Amino acid sequence: MSDKYLDLVSGGWGRSLAKKLGLPQPVPLRRTDPDSVDRPLVPGPVLVLDGGASVRAADTVAENLLGWELDVRRDPDELAKGRRWGAVVIVLTELASPADLGGPALALGGVLRRMAPGGRVVTLSRRADDAGDPAVVAARLGVDGFLRSLAKELRAGATANGIVLGDDVPVGAPSALGALRFLLSARSAFVAGQLLPVGSADGAVPADWSRPLTGRVAVVTGAARGIGAAIVAVLARDGAHVVGVDVPAAGESLSRVMNSVRGSALQLDITAQDAAARILDHVRERHGRLDVVVHNAGILRDKLLANMTPDRWDDLLAVNILAPLRMNETFVEALGEGGRIISLSSTSGIAGNRGQTNYATAKAGIIGMTRALAPRLAANGATANAVAPGFIETDMTARIPPVPRQVARRANSLQQGGRPVDVAEAIAFLASPQAGGINGQTLRVCGQNLVGQ
Numbered sequence: 001m002s003d004k005y006l007d008l009v010s011g012g013w014g015r016s017l018a019k020k021l022g023l024p025q026p027v028p029l030r031r032t033d034p035d036s037v038d039r040p041l042v043p044g045p046v047l048v049l050d051g052g053a054s055v056r057a058a059d060t061v062a063e064n065l066l067g068w069e070l071d072v073r074r075d076p077d078e079l080a081k082g083r084r085w086g087a088v089v090i091v092l093t094e095l096a097s098p099a100d101l102g103g104p105a106l107a108l109g110g111v112l113r114r115m116a117p118g119g120r121v122v123t124l125s126r127r128a129d130d131a132g133d134p135a136v137v138a139a140r141l142g143v144d145g146f147l148r149s150l151a152k153e154l155r156a157g158a159t160a161n162g163i164v165l166g167d168d169v170p171v172g173a174p175s176a177l178g179a180l181r182f183l184l185s186a187r188s189a190f191v192a193g194q195l196l197p198v199g200s201a202d203g204a205v206p207a208d209w210s211r212p213l214t215g216r217v218a219v220v221t222g223a224a225r226g227i228g229a230a231i232v233a234v235l236a237r238d239g240a241h242v243v244g245v246d247v248p249a250a251g252e253s254l255s256r257v258m259n260s261v262r263g264s265a266l267q268l269d270i271t272a273q274d275a276a277a278r279i280l281d282h283v284r285e286r287h288g289r290l291d292v293v294v295h296n297a298g299i300l301r302d303k304l305l306a307n308m309t310p311d312r313w314d315d316l317l318a319v320n321i322l323a324p325l326r327m328n329e330t331f332v333e334a335l336g337e338g339g340r341i342i343s344l345s346s347t348s349g350i351a352g353n354r355g356q357t358n359y360a361t362a363k364a365g366i367i368g369m370t371r372a373l374a375p376r377l378a379a380n381g382a383t384a385n386a387v388a389p390g391f392i393e394t395d396m397t398a399r400i401p402p403v404p405r406q407v408a409r410r411a412n413s414l415q416q417g418g419r420p421v422d423v424a425e426a427i428a429f430l431a432s433p434q435a436g437g438i439n440g441q442t443l444r445v446c447g448q449n450l451v452g453q
């Protein structure tokens with residue numbers, strides 16, 4: 001799906017005109033190169049700042065970044081003339097008061113004009129609920145407000161996101177570093193203005209960062225096209241064996257998608273009572289194990305509630321929430337150590353959307369299901385998380401009439417729609433061993449859509 005406005009204003013006279021008229025100026029985002037996935041990890045040197053008593057934590061972060069062969073600096077003045085920062089990491093894990101935020105915030109402000117296109121700002125802070133002292137809680141929540149506003153000020157495809165650590169998660173834990181690496185990399189292109197909670201130090205650094213899913217077996221529902229097909233491709237690129245599921249009517253395109261990654265195709269309707277048992281039989285026969293389930297299949301049956309019919313309501317609920325709930329009863333037992341259940345929610349499920357009472361009921365339900373599964377899975381080192389996409393360029397959104405489509409596309413900090421691959425990258429990250437400390441969460445992939453938080 002092409003975004004002609006973006007093509008027009010990405011360079012030359014179109015760009016100058018958009019600037020002059022004060023129109024949105026989206027730019028092509030920094031996305032992963034399929035031939036060299038994480039190279040370069042960031043588009044320039046990385047500045048590590050700290051606030052409050054976080055100096056030692058910042059040193060630990062800087063050492064780990066050096067281990068990733070990045071050019072790391074601790075002083076904003078250390079950049080040669082003409083060069084631009086690839087990323088700024090701000091370590092704020094030991095704040096005592098909001099007064100501790102002024103120093104690093106203003107230091108960051110001083111370097112923003114020298115951020116590279118597609119650059120990154122990432123904060124590392126701590127969960128507010130864990131602190132009793134009002135000044136500490138104020139400082140910790142202050143980081144959230146700061147980060148969300150900053151993300152709206154960045155330009156040229158740069159993003160700002162935060163990692164919120166539980167009190168007993170060291171900054172050097174694999175789960176903290178895994179989240180940091182994801183947010184610095186091109187894999188997080190359409191993730192903006194988000195605060196990602198890392199609640200535990202569980203998880204492991206993969207043997208090979210570019211193929212973290214080596215040897216894992218993944219099932220993806222709704223794999224024949226759109227976001228599902230992109231998830232299949234990215235999970236396979238990251239080393240997984242993938243089984244794709246879709247309805248028989250989509251059989252031909254399902255085969256094409258699955259053949260392209262040497263995966264296997266299973267035609268079935270996920271609303272069938274025995275769907276999970278059939279998926280499990282198929283997976284066990286071929287691979288002997290199941291590690292990752294991605295509940296991606298979904299449908300739309302939009303209508304204002306005053307015009308809603310029972311079949312539109314029931315069909316939607318059956319596919320988008322009741323099927324995942326039923327299938328999980330089987331999958332939770334079958335998942336191996338370190339298993340992952342990742343489900344597709346939507347920003348409509350968070351903020352609501354006119355004409356989508358049925359869809360938002362189901363997609364908010366996905367967030368609830370995910371939260372409730374988390375403690376059950378944690379006992380086995382497994383996790384359940386959701387991804388909430390905003391406006392993504394797919395067949396589904398191509399059907400929106402032109403004017404509302406243009407408005408929906410621009411209504412986020414990156415001023416453009418995301419691509420299926422952007423959602424797929426977030427899912428592959430949550431499936432990876434380094435995301436083991438993230439459980440029960442919903443990660444928005446929406447370019448900081450203006451709706452909801």
Ligand SMILES: NC(=O)c1ccc[n+]([C@@H]2O[C@H](COP(=O)([O-])OP(=O)(O)OC[C@H]3O[C@@H](n4cnc5c(N)ncnc54)[C@H](O)[C@@H]3O)[C@@H](O)[C@H]2O)c1
Nearest residue numbers: 222226227246247269270296297298344346389392394396
């Ligand atoms: N496109 C967006 O902007 C967007 C935004 C937020 C959330 N999402 C969610 O992401 C997911 C994928 O969206 P998409 O845009 O790629 O949709 P899509 O319509 O392009 O693809 C959905 C796939 O699911 C399959 N499917 C539908 N019902 C099924 C069933 N009963 N059994 C098995 N397979 C079934 C379809 O055949 C299709 O291949 C959905 O859950 C959707 O709600 C999409």
